[in-house]
Amino acid sequence: MDYIEQQALQYPDMADKYNKLGDLFSRKLWHQLTVALLEFVSDPANAEAGGGLVRLCTEFVANFEAKMNQLRFVQILCAVGKTCSDPLVATQLFETALEKRERLGPEASLLLESELGLLVLRAGKVAEAKEVVEKGKVAVEELESAETAVHSAYYRLSSEYYKTVGPPDSFYRSALMFLAYTPLEGIPQAERYTLATDISLAALTGEGVFNFGEVLATPILSMLDGSPNAWLGSMMQAFNMGDIDAFNKLCAENQETMSAQPALVSRATFTKEKIALLCLMNMVFERHSQDRNIPFEEIAARTKLPVDQVEWLVMRAMSLKLVKGVMDEVERLVHVSWVQPRVLEHSQLARLADRLGEWRGRVDEAHVYVEEQTPELFG
Template identity: 55%
Template sequence: MTSASSRVSAFLSAQANDYPELTQYERMQQLYSGKLWHQLTDLVDEFVRDPETTRGENKVQLYEHFICEFEGRMNQLRFAQVLTEICKLQAETSDAVALITTTLEKQARLGQEATIYLECALGLFRLSTQSEADRALAAATIKEKRESVEGLGGDDTTVPSIYYQLSSTYYKLVGPPESFYKDALMFLVYTPMESVPQEERYTLATDLSLAAITGNGIYNFGEVLATPILSALEATPNAWLSKMMRVFHAGDIDGFGTLMDEHAAAIAEQPAITARVDFVKEKIALLAFMDLVFQKPAHERGIAFAEIAERTRLPLEQVEWLVMRAMSLKLIKGVIDEIEQVVEVSWLQPRVLEVGQLEQMVGRLDEWTARVKETQVFLEEQAPELLQF
């Protein structure tokens, strides 16, 4: 009976002869013979991820004739990643599903993180089949594993990354857009941008922008602007979406109207927007109102309806409805004086701020510090006994 070592040696020698330019095969044999499992894992991981080393089905064969011989000696999370990369090269999705399903029978060896990783990878392959049954299985994985993923400790973000990739892909297919938006943002939190292919960045930036603009309950655009993802839209047909995101973040009604006119043809090709035009217009009006409140010092937040109408470009008779809508969405808290046509705003929903907005905050803090100093000087001059302890 041929030993595993002999089989491995014969396979790697044959591959090295077939592909002499791929010197990694010879190095693999050296590391395997020396039982240097960590270094071998690094080399195999790098090899399977590099598209330049792909020759037909050589990487599928690498698993079948080599990796399977020592997979138990690998770091199991790294093994799960290697296996997933190889499955992406399978000719049929069903073959990838079968291989991962078989591997998941070894959960005792895999451990929690590698198991979750492979279950999420399996979910992604199932979503690609467009089968309702497979989609339901992927949904079950998302529901069952969310708590486990959120409870993971450590610095490795590999498992959360693939989990949120799965969940955001699922919600992109079935909706609602706000669920996709939330989990796609979490994917960005856990995923280094350089690890995402350029084409996927472009698609993700487009989808995130559309979800932010059309999704219910999304009024904090700074979360996306704080990531580099929108740079993927630069110099592309969807560059206007990046501008639209910044317009919404600033609550710029006039800028919104300009973009709608300038890019009418491109916008007409986006059913996510055209199907919710009235909602999108309502959202930009609410954001314009929120920005107006933000611009006001905390002690000057009694805002006249006429000023709100001017800022939002709404008829005066629609302002009260807009304010009540903002309150119902918990974007602001305050009291409406219908007689005086004024709203006293006591609270504004926190948002992620850009540099310009942060500079405004710094300016207000400086003003507040100056007023406190003036008050202190006044008290020292007029009522020094109050400052004695």
């Protein structure tokens, strides 16, 4: 209480807030005090005016931290750590808390380790961060709780780590998981545009990324609207639809801007191959199941490739397990029996709905025909 009284006197404009914390402490209302503390430390105004959030932890919270919900206690520490101008102060705060790992439990420990790993990574200690990421991957998969804060912290660390060391595929997957567990408003405004840019570039250049529907379904790409990188959002749409004409148009219109992106410059040949593969996938998806014998010439016309490269394109798609089927080199046909499942956007869903409607119509016709031909069965 000495600390609370000192702070209330030193910062009169915050006296009511400090007195509320003191009152809850005196009455031993630990749950209410935990909620009030989390609200207090999460308000940037308190950090700027009070100037003593680390002291709040070491001189006040430390006296009853064992009585608190341990996950909420760690969330309080993490919020305080983010206000520290010196990363070493936050590191010391987290390391001290992790000495009581057994009391914290697996969830709170993983959350704290993830935040500590982020500080380590930003300090340039990549090898140490890698150890935290690899260890955390096992731990996060074993969690049974639906608490999203833990998953969000881990996948934020994982995405930043893979952004640093690569490959783009791993960054893309981690960033998607981060977005799945983190509402857009939970991401600092300054970071949203950077994340939208980075995840778009990773999707375009990642060797194993052929499903764009997942990221297009999130609101993060809206951060590109009206920005210098707005073309990236359009490029993502073109890749998702396998639209080579739109791709070529965007490349022509944004040649200078694209040249300023090292990831695209170094992977220029691959991105052209990738849009052709996505074009083939969409071509198959658009056709009825009974109309999957596709002539080489038709594929060449759609993908804007010479006919003699179609066979290579199809073999590449099969090797990547994007499609399954058989090539008839004599008839110059490709019979596709399967195409990789993907998250569909609205126009693709509408096309699928139309196809289901057609299928239902054929089933009804078959039913009527059977009734007419065999009335004794339905009498």
